Amino acid sequence: MARKKYKNWTLKTDDNAIAWLHFDRPGSGTNVLSREVFAELDAILDSLARQGPKGLIIVSDKTNGFIAGADIHELTTLAGREEALDLIHLGQAIFDKLESLPFPTLCRIHGFCLGGGLELALACRYRIALNDPATRLGLPEVRLGFHPGWGGTLRLIRLIGAPAALDLMLSGRTIDARTAKRLGVVDRIVPRRQLDNAARKLLDYRPRRQQPGLIQRAANLAFPRRWLASYLRRQVKKRADPEHYPAPYALIDLWEKHWGDARGMLRAEAQSVADLMATPTAGNLIRCFLLRERLKSIGQASDFSPAHVHVIGAGVMGGEIAAWCALQGLTVTLQDREPRYIAPALKRAHDLFGARLKLPRPVQAAMDRLIPDHRGRGAAKADVLIEAIVEDVNVKQALYRELEPRIREDAVLATNTSSIPLEELSAPLSRPERLVGLHFFNPVASMQLVEVVRADHTDAQMADRAAAFCRRIDRLPLPVKSSPGFLVNRILMPYLMEAMIVHAEGTPPPDIDAAAVAFGMPVGPMALADTVGLDICLSVADILAQRLGRKVPDTLRDMVRDGRLGKKSGRGFYDYRRGKPRRDKKTASGSRNAELEDRLILPMINEAIACLREGVVTDADVLDAGMIFGTGFAPFRGGPMHYLAQRGREATRQRLLSLEEQYGERFHPDDGWT
Numbered sequence: 001m002a003r004k005k006y007k008n009w010t011l012k013t014d015d016n017a018i019a020w021l022h023f024d025r026p027g028s029g030t031n032v033l034s035r036e037v038f039a040e041l042d043a044i045l046d047s048l049a050r051q052g053p054k055g056l057i058i059v060s061d062k063t064n065g066f067i068a069g070a071d072i073h074e075l076t077t078l079a080g081r082e083e084a085l086d087l088i089h090l091g092q093a094i095f096d097k098l099e100s101l102p103f104p105t106l107c108r109i110h111g112f113c114l115g116g117g118l119e120l121a122l123a124c125r126y127r128i129a130l131n132d133p134a135t136r137l138g139l140p141e142v143r144l145g146f147h148p149g150w151g152g153t154l155r156l157i158r159l160i161g162a163p164a165a166l167d168l169m170l171s172g173r174t175i176d177a178r179t180a181k182r183l184g185v186v187d188r189i190v191p192r193r194q195l196d197n198a199a200r201k202l203l204d205y206r207p208r209r210q211q212p213g214l215i216q217r218a219a220n221l222a223f224p225r226r227w228l229a230s231y232l233r234r235q236v237k238k239r240a241d242p243e244h245y246p247a248p249y250a251l252i253d254l255w256e257k258h259w260g261d262a263r264g265m266l267r268a269e270a271q272s273v274a275d276l277m278a279t280p281t282a283g284n285l286i287r288c289f290l291l292r293e294r295l296k297s298i299g300q301a302s303d304f305s306p307a308h309v310h311v312i313g314a315g316v317m318g319g320e321i322a323a324w325c326a327l328q329g330l331t332v333t334l335q336d337r338e339p340r341y342i343a344p345a346l347k348r349a350h351d352l353f354g355a356r357l358k359l360p361r362p363v364q365a366a367m368d369r370l371i372p373d374h375r376g377r378g379a380a381k382a383d384v385l386i387e388a389i390v391e392d393v394n395v396k397q398a399l400y401r402e403l404e405p406r407i408r409e410d411a412v413l414a415t416n417t418s419s420i421p422l423e424e425l426s427a428p429l430s431r432p433e434r435l436v437g438l439h440f441f442n443p444v445a446s447m448q449l450v451e452v453v454r455a456d457h458t459d460a461q462m463a464d465r466a467a468a469f470c471r472r473i474d475r476l477p478l479p480v481k482s483s484p485g486f487l488v489n490r491i492l493m494p495y496l497m498e499a500m501i502v503h504a505e506g507t508p509p510p511d512i513d514a515a516a517v518a519f520g521m522p523v524g525p526m527a528l529a530d531t532v533g534l535d536i537c538l539s540v541a542d543i544l545a546q547r548l549g550r551k552v553p554d555t556l557r558d559m560v561r562d563g564r565l566g567k568k569s570g571r572g573f574y575d576y577r578r579g580k581p582r583r584d585k586k587t588a589s590g591s592r593n594a595e596l597e598d599r600l601i602l603p604m605i606n607e608a609i610a611c612l613r614e615g616v617v618t619d620a621d622v623l624d625a626g627m628i629f630g631t632g633f634a635p636f637r638g639g640p641m642h643y644l645a646q647r648g649r650e651a652t653r654q655r656l657l658s659l660e661e662q663y664g665e666r667f668h669p670d671d672g673w674t
Contacts, residue, residue: 002667004016006040006044006553007026007036007040008023008024008025008026008036008040008497009021009022009023009037009040009041009044010022010061011022011025011044011048013053016200017053017054018053018054018055018056018200018203019048019051019053019055019056019057019058020055020057020059021044021056021058022059022060022061023037023058023059023060023061023062023066023067023640024060024061024062025037025062025311028069029064030062030064030065031062031064031065031066031067031068031116031117031241032067032068032069032071032072032116033067033070033071033091033116033120033511033572034070034073035073035087035090036075037071038090038091038094039100041094042093042094042097045094045097045098045101046097048101049097049101049102050379052102052103053103054100054103054104054203054621055104055105055106055203055204056102056104056106056124057105057106057107057108057199057200058105058106058107058108058120058121058124059107059108060110061656062109062111063111063502064111064112065110065111065112065113065134065136066107066109066110066111066112066113066117066121067112067113067114067115067116067117067118067120067348068112068114068115068117068632069114069115069117069140069141070116071118072286072289072290073290073606075277075286075309076286076290078277078288080278081274081275081278082274082278084273084274084277084278085270085271085274088150088269088270088273088274089270090150090570091116091119091149091150091151092149092151092266092269092270094148095119095120095123095150095151095177096123096151097615098120098123098124098273098512099123099124099151099155103208104123104125104126104203105123105124105126106124106125106126106127106128106199106202106203107121107124107126107127107630108128108196108199109121109127109128109130109135109137109186110130110132110134110135110140110192110195110601111130111134111135111136111137112135112136112137112174113129113136113137113138114136114137114138114139114140114174115138115139115140115148116143116150118137118138118139118152118156118185119139119148119150119151119152119155120150120160121137122151122152122155122156123151123155125209126187126188126202126203126209127185127186127187127191127206128186128187128188128189128190128195128198128199128202129180129181129186129188129190130177130189130190130192130195131177131178131189131190131191132177132192133176135176135177135180135189136176137174137175137176137177137180137185137186138168138172138173138174138175139152139156139168139169139172140172140173140174141169141172141247141518142169142170142171142172142245142247142248142251142314143172143285143289143524143620144281144282144285144286144289145245145247145275145276145277145279145281145282145284145285145286145636146247146272146273146276146277146282147169147248147250147254147272147276148253148269149269149270149272149273149274151209151254151266151269151541152169152402152439153165153169153251153254153269154262154265154266154269155264156168156169156185157220157255157259158213159210159567160183160184160185160210160216161185161212161215161216161217161219161220162216162219162225162228162255162259162391162570163216163218163219163228164212165442166182166228166251166252167233169251170232170236170248170251170252177189184210184212187202187210187655188202188209215651219381220260225255225256225259226256227332229252229253229255231411232252233249235253236252237247238598240467241518241520244281244520244634244636245281246276246279247276247281247282248275250272250275251272253272254268254269254272254514264618280636281636282641283638284452284635284636284637284638285623285635285636287638287639287642288628288635288638288639291621291624291625291628291629291639292476292625292629293626294621294622295449295476295477295478295625295629296471296476297621298452298466298467298471298477298478298479299465299466299467299468299469299470299471299477300468300471301464302461302464302465302467302468303468303590304383304412304464304465304468304469305468306330306332306383306384306412306465306469306472307330307331307383308331308332308333308378308381308382308383308384309322309325309331309332309333309383309384309385309386310332310333310335310336310376310378310379310381310382310384310385311325311328311332311333311335311386311388312335312336312376312379312386312388312389312399312403313335313336313386313387313388313389313390313416314334314335314341314342314344314345314386315336315345315388315389315443317388317440317442317444318334318336318348318386318388318416319334319345319348319349319415320345320348320352320440320442320443320444320445320656321342321386321388321416321440321444322334322345322349322370323345323352323353323370323444323445324352324445324473325347326349326353326366326367326370327352327353327356327357327366327445328465328473328474329369329563330369330471330472330473331368331369331371332369332371332474333371333372333373333376333377333378333379333381333382334346334370334371334372334373334537335373335375335376335378335379336374336376337374338374339372339374340622341375341549342372343372343375345585346367346370346372348368349366349367350363352445353366353367353612356445359623365528375402376406379403379406379407380406380407380408380423381408382407382411383408383410383411383412383668384411384412384414384465384469385403385407385411385412385413385414385468386414386415386416386431386438386665387399387400387403387413387414387415387416388401388416390556391417391418391419391420391539391540391543393420393424396415396420396425397427397428400413400425400426400428400429400435401428401429403432404429404431410435410506412434412462412465412466412469413434413435413436413462414435414436414437414438414466414568415435415436415437415438416437416438416439417437417438417453417528418438418439418485418486418489418536418540419484419485419486419489419539419540419543419544420543421453421482421483421484422435422436422437422453422455422458422482423455423457423482426455426457430616432457432672433457433458433459433462434459434462434636435458435462436452436453436454436458436462436463436466436469437451437452437453437454437480437482438450438451438452438453438466438469439451439486439488440475441488441630442532444550447630448475448476448501448629449475449476449478449487449488449626449629450470450475450476450477450478451478451480451487451626451630451670452466452467452470452477452478452479452480453480453481453482453486453490454479454480454481455481455482456482458482463479465637467479467633474623476629478617478622478625478626478629478630479617479618479622480616480617480626481614481615481616481617483616484543484544484547484548485543485544485548487538487611487616487617487623487626487627487630488617488626488627488630488631489544489622490525490544490548490607490611490616491539491542491546491604491607491608491611491627491631491640492604492631493540493598493607494550494603494604494606494607494666495603495604496525496528496529496537496541497510497541497550497552497553497556498525498599498600498603499524499525499526499529499600500525500529500553500555500556500665501553501555502596502599502600503526503573503582504553504554504555507596509526509527509573509574510583511526511593511596512525512526512596512600513525513527514593515592515593515596515597515600516597516600516601518592519597519600519601519634519638520591520595520633520634520635520636521631521632521634523632525600526573526574527573527574527581529566529572529573530566530567530572530573530574530576530581531567532563532566533567533568534556534559534560534565534572535560537556538552538557538560539552541556550666551666559572559573566612567579567581579615598655598659599663602652602655602656602659602667603666603667604627604633604640605640605644606656606667606669606670607645607670608623608627608640608644609669609670609672609673610639610670610671610672611623613670613671620639620641620642621639621641623639623640623641624638624639624640624641625639626640627640653669653673656668656673657669
């Protein structure tokens with residue numbers, strides 16, 4: 001077998017004259033596309049065009065996947081629009097060259113195949129994918145503030161039709177191998193042992209290229225295209241403000257205006273992406289991506305590999321933690337006082353598994369991993385124990401006294417407390433340094449962040465193991481200092497409390513929520529409080545008020561006393577019917593309210609400054625990551641501290657002083673400002 005080695009690629013030609021091009025970027029755990037990678041690929045394609053092999057198969061030598069897309073770090077170094085446009089034109093030219101090779105080409109996909117990686121695959125004649133849950137394909141560029149730019153918009157629409165292709169690109173979602181086969185994104189899905197042989201046979205057989213159906217092709221005609229474009233804009237606007245997130249609207253415009261002229265569409269695609277990459281939104285969303293990568297790196301140094309988790313408390317939070325761990329392949333024992341308290345958690349877990357896994361066998365396998373254990377026998381065998389019982393110091397301490405003698409010396413003992421410092425909780429333990437906090441957010445299956453809480457006396461190895469456990473279950477660990485409310489709840493609480501004060505002054509909940517959403521929050525504070533539960537809000541607010549010298553609005557106490565607990569009771573700031581809020585759409589104003597926005601957002605900024613002053617987190621970037629992934633804080637703004645830097649630190653402090661003069665001491669700037 002002939003072989004030629006490049007820095008990032010290895011070209012082999014087998015005995016059947018098929019060229020195998022292996023991608024393995026050195027010094028990186030993931031394959032990504034960069035100028036250097038493109039330069040080598042360009043030379044390789046020229047060489048192959050001269051040699052004329054029987055076919056070309058492109059594979060990744062990384063175990064975790066095919067290609068994750070463009071090198072995001074390289075994108076941050078681009079010096080303006082023209083340099084971005086040059087990189088886009090380079091990628092388009094190389095993928096055009098790949099598409100025009102005079103012999104059949106195929107991508108053999110396993111793991112992730114995202115962004116530019118899928119655009120490369122689309123430039124091949126055929127695609128074959130590993131039939132495995134880890135295989136994920138998608139064009140998620142809108143989540144970075146732009147849309148596909150290396151020909152992906154044209155090629156995916158041409159392959160599977162506009163409705164399905166635009167749905168994937170506008171949402172940025174990824175799909176598994178089965179869905180990719182059903183849509184026509186890949187030609188075959190096969191087990192691992194058959195990947196290479198299936199690739200060879202596909203090149204030998206050379207079936208006709210995938211074509212969308214008649215209805216899908218009809219959507220590209222002039223009149224249906226205009227109608228569908230208008231419909232898509234309305235749908236996208238429900239979840240993305242065009243002022244904040246211009247990329248999906250630019251993608252719709254691109255298709256509507258330029259479909260039918262392939263070269264013109266590619267030119268417009270390049271111009272559009274270059275324009276979008278120059279926007280603050282793209283810069284801040286790329287920042288969010290890098291913040292996520294930083295959190296992913298936490299805990300990697302630990303060799304801790306947990307297999308068994310024991311969760312104590314089968315309520316909503318404990319049950320969801322247990323279900324999520326079982327979904328991620330761990331054995332889970334779930335303990336509560338009696339079997340009847342565990343049964344509802346098992347029912348919710350089955351619903352989650354059905355929604356995520358779809359097929360009966362994987363669902364049953366996940367249910368088999370989730371074991372009801374009201375006697376707590378699993379505690380002695382567990383690698384990780386998570387306490388998720390009532391938020392009461394005395395009750396938790398009593399549990400730890402009973403639990404500590406029965407668990408392994410090397411097991412991670414964690415509490416899911418949302419606000420109580422570890423110093424108080426660990427007092428009855430003979431080894432208080434082993435207790436760590438693992439504060440999950442509700443709903444566990446949707447919220448990526450987990451606060452990993454450590455006190456001054458916490459064993460560093462236990463904290464590292466807790467972070468490694470978070471990565472094992474595909475969550476983002478955020479190291480925080482043990483303090484009242486930790487980070488997320490502490491910063492979020494002034495926002496919620498101020499919203500309740502504004503409401504008590506006479507502002508309707510829809511107007512308050514509209515102001516927060518206009519700023520960029522995913523949901524308004526009134527709807528958020530109803531979803532969390534007003535009783536839980538009151539409990540956390542009381543703990544923080546007691547420890548930080550704050551005041552809880554009387555409105556919140558009155559509502560809880562009256563049984564208005566939010567969504568779960570059917571009445572809160574909104575009335576609910578079948579779990580949906582009944583709102584008067586005419587109540588909320590569509591205009592921006594800068595005064596109200598400042599009253600809601602600046603208390604969060606002020607509390608963030610206090611958290612940095614007290615060392616709750618190590619730096620401003622970690623704080624921004626916590627608020628983005630823990631609360632959904634306006635990602636297009638890059639996090640609260642990044643927003644503060646863009647707004648101006650001194651100007652914001654002066655604004656707080658004016659709010660203090662108008663509304664009271666709660667707006668007094670923290671000492672950390674100066």
